[in-house]
Amino acid sequence: MNTEPDQIRLNKIADTEHEIFALLKQRYSPRIFKDKKIETEQLKQLFEAARWAASSNNLQPWRFIYTLKGSDAFNKAVSCLSDFNKSWASSAPVLMFAVYKKNLKDGRKNFHALHDLGLCLGNMTIQAQYLNIALHHMAGVDLEKAQNVFNVPKEYHISSAIAIGYYGGDIENLPEDLQKSETAERKRVPQEDLVFKNAWKK
Amino acid sequence: MNTEPDQIRLNKIADTEHEIFALLKQRYSPRIFKDKKIETEQLKQLFEAARWAASSNNLQPWRFIYTLKGSDAFNKAVSCLSDFNKSWASSAPVLMFAVYKKNLKDGRKNFHALHDLGLCLGNMTIQAQYLNIALHHMAGVDLEKAQNVFNVPKEYHISSAIAIGYYGGDIENLPEDLQKSETAERKRVPQEDLVFKNAWKK
Numbered sequence: 259m260n261t262e263p264d265q266i267r268l269n270k271i272a273d274t275e276h277e278i279f280a281l282l283k284q285r286y287s288p289r290i291f292k293d294k295k296i297e298t299e300q301l302k303q304l305f306e307a308a309r310w311a312a313s314s315n316n317l318q319p320w321r322f323i324y325t326l327k328g329s330d331a332f333n334k335a336v337s338c339l340s341d342f343n344k345s346w347a348s349s350a351p352v353l354m355f356a357v358y359k360k361n362l363k364d365g366r367k368n369f370h371a372l373h374d375l376g377l378c379l380g381n382m383t384i385q386a387q388y389l390n391i392a393l394h395h396m397a398g399v400d401l402e403k404a405q406n407v408f409n410v411p412k413e414y415h416i417s418s419a420i421a422i423g424y425y426g427g428d429i430e431n432l433p434e435d436l437q438k439s440e441t442a443e444r445k446r447v448p449q450e451d452l453v454f455k456n457a458w459k460k
Numbered sequence: 461m462n463t464e465p466d467q468i469r470l471n472k473i474a475d476t477e478h479e480i481f482a483l484l485k486q487r488y489s490p491r492i493f494k495d496k497k498i499e500t501e502q503l504k505q506l507f508e509a510a511r512w513a514a515s516s517n518n519l520q521p522w523r524f525i526y527t528l529k530g531s532d533a534f535n536k537a538v539s540c541l542s543d544f545n546k547s548w549a550s551s552a553p554v555l556m557f558a559v560y561k562k563n564l565k566d567g568r569k570n571f572h573a574l575h576d577l578g579l580c581l582g583n584m585t586i587q588a589q590y591l592n593i594a595l596h597h598m599a600g601v602d603l604e605k606a607q608n609v610f611n612v613p614k615e616y617h618i619s620s621a622i623a624i625g626y627y628g629g630d631i632e633n634l635p636e637d638l639q640k641s642e643t644a645e646r647k648r649v650p651q652e653d654l655v656f657k658n659a660w661k662k
Contacts, residue, residue, distance in 0.1 A: 276501065276508040279590040282583055287514050299478065305655045306478040309648050311582070312489050314599040314620075318649050323656045331658035370599055373578035373619055377597075380513070380582010381484055388481040395579075397516040397572055409660040417575055418516075446511050446520060453507045453524045456533035458611040 266390075266425045269441060275449055281387040287394040289346040289440055290432050291423025295326070296351050300389050304422075307385030311378035314370035320378045321357040323408050324422075334407050339419060340398030345433055347396060350421035355404060356395075357414050375417055386422070394421040468592075468627045471643060477651055483589040489596040491548040491642055492634050493625025497528070498553050502591050506624075509587030513580035516572035522580045523559040525610050526624075536609050541621060542600030547635055549598065552623035557606060558597075559616050577619055588624070596623040 270286040272278070301324070308320060325331040327350065335353040336344055347353065356379060358371040379393070386393050396419045404416050429437055472488040474480070503526070510522060527533040529552065537555040538546055549555065560577040564570045581595070588595055598621045606618050631639055 272512045274508050274512065276504045278505055278509045278512065279587050282509050282512060282587060285512070285514075302478045302651065303480055305651050306476050307480045307484050309651055309654060310474045310476065310480065310484060310487070310646075312487075312585075312595075312597055314597070316647070318654070321654055321656070323658070323660060325658055329658065370620070372574040373581075376575035376578025376580075377582050377585075378578075379575075380579050380585065383514075383579075383582065384586045385481050385484060393514075395514055395516070411660065414660075418572070444512075445518070449504065449507050449511055452511060452520070452522060453526070456525070456527055456531065458525060458613065458616075 267441065270444060272444060272446075281384055285383060285387050286392070286444060288392050288425060288427075289394065289421075289436050290427040290429055291350050291392065291421070292426030293349075294351065294424050294426075296391065296422060296424070300391065301352070303389065304382050304385050304391070308378040308382040311374070311381040313374040313377070314368070317359075317362070317368065317371075317374070319359040319368055319371040320375045321359065321414060322354055323357065323410070324352055324354040327351050327353075335404075335419065338400050338404040338407060339396065340400070343396045343398045343419070346436055347394070347419070347421040349427075349431065350394075350423045352422040354420045354422060355399075355408065355410075356417045356420060357410060358417055360413060360415050372417060379420075390425050391422060392425050395419075396421065469643065472646060474646060474648075483586055487585060487589050488594070488646060490594050490627060490629075491596065491638050492629040492631055493552050493594065493623070494628030496553065496626050496628075498593065498624060498626070502593065503554070505591065506584050506587050506593070510580040510584040513576070513583040515576040515579070516570070519561075519564070519570065519573075519576070521561040521570055521573040522577045523561065523616060524556055525559065525612070526554055526556040529553050529555075537606075537621065540602050540606040540609060541598065542602075545598045545600045545621070548638055549596070549621070549623040551629075551633065552596075552625045554624040556622045556624060557601075557610065557612075558619045558622060559612060560619055562615060562617050574619060581622075592627050593624060594627050597621075598623065
């Protein structure tokens with residue numbers, strides 16, 4: 259029985275030290291999604307949001323491979339996830355790989371490529387949140403396997419897999435231990451440990 | 461004479477292929493800012509937004525050092541910028557360094573640290589945009605010098621400097637060649653070259 263409405267869980271709203279913009283405050287990384295396909299135009303809006311992010315020298319080193327649940331490609335994507343991530347992410351309507359171009363045109367390493375990929379995913383996250391869509395980033399991926407399975411050229415590097423779906427869904431569909439973490443309080447290091455005025459605080 | 465209102469330049473609004481959320485559409489990276497201090501509470505809101513981003517294993521590898529125009533620390537920050545960036549960023553009300561913790565607790569490299577720093581700066585960008593504040597990321601920084609000047613421990617790595625200020629300001633205060641780029645059309649690679657369904661497009 260679904261006792262939760264198909265929306266953001268209220269107890270996941272960030273307990274902030276300072277007020278922040280609503281879409282940021284409500285964002286979290288669920289392991290359960292509404293059983294509903296992502297509309298094609300909304301998927302394009304997610305990528306469009308990413309596309310307009312800033313990047314070092316406007317190099318736009320980000321690339322994306324996405325797969326839709328029910329397709330062979332989706333099953334291949336699932337096969338690249340860690341067992342833990344398989345246990346929940348295989349129910350997401352979309353699985354995506356976030357990829358960056360490693361080098362500059364002159365062959366030197368683009369130090370900021372991975373940073374810029376993260377930055378554009380920040381943009382995508384907000385566009386998603388606006389559409390009641392959640393992104394759950396996964397580091398637990400067999401990157402080498404994914405690189406082969408999806409024919410990613412060696413000049414590019416997969417950074418993560420991302421499960422994408424509308425907020426909602428029946429929490430009882432999750433394995434029991436994950437139900438707990440799904441409703442657990444969100445925690446962060448206090449701002450004073452992260453932010454230093456004028457110089458590093460020892 | 462200031463012939464532009466103290467707001468986002470309309471010709472900088474992204475010419476998107478698909479509609480995106482207004483704060484993302486209006487965001488750009490100006491080289492001129494309104495001559496106005498950033499309110500302390502708003503600065504805290506920027507960091508707060510960053511703080512609630514997702515990160516790999518919730519490790520929150522991001523750190524920030526900020527300096528306010530008029531202080532010694534600000535002048536030191538300016539001294540770490542490339543000559544090109546000095547020419548405009550020294551007028552910003554805030555200069556910040558974005559820093560990440562390089563390793564995991566067990567001493568292995570945290571591959572996602574730089575990505576997660578970028579991701580949290582995506583959050584910060586949207587909070588800023590909501591407050592009519594712009595971030596301009598700079599790769600042109602003497603990182604080694606900045607690392608020394610600001611006493612950043614060797615376990616941490618500066619990724620970029622960021623100029624922060626309210627949108628607005630008199631474009632005639634910019635060097636002539638920068639006035640051009642300040643009003644130039646924004647360009648991006650088309651979505652079809654970045655986004656691949658099912659597998660990499662050769």
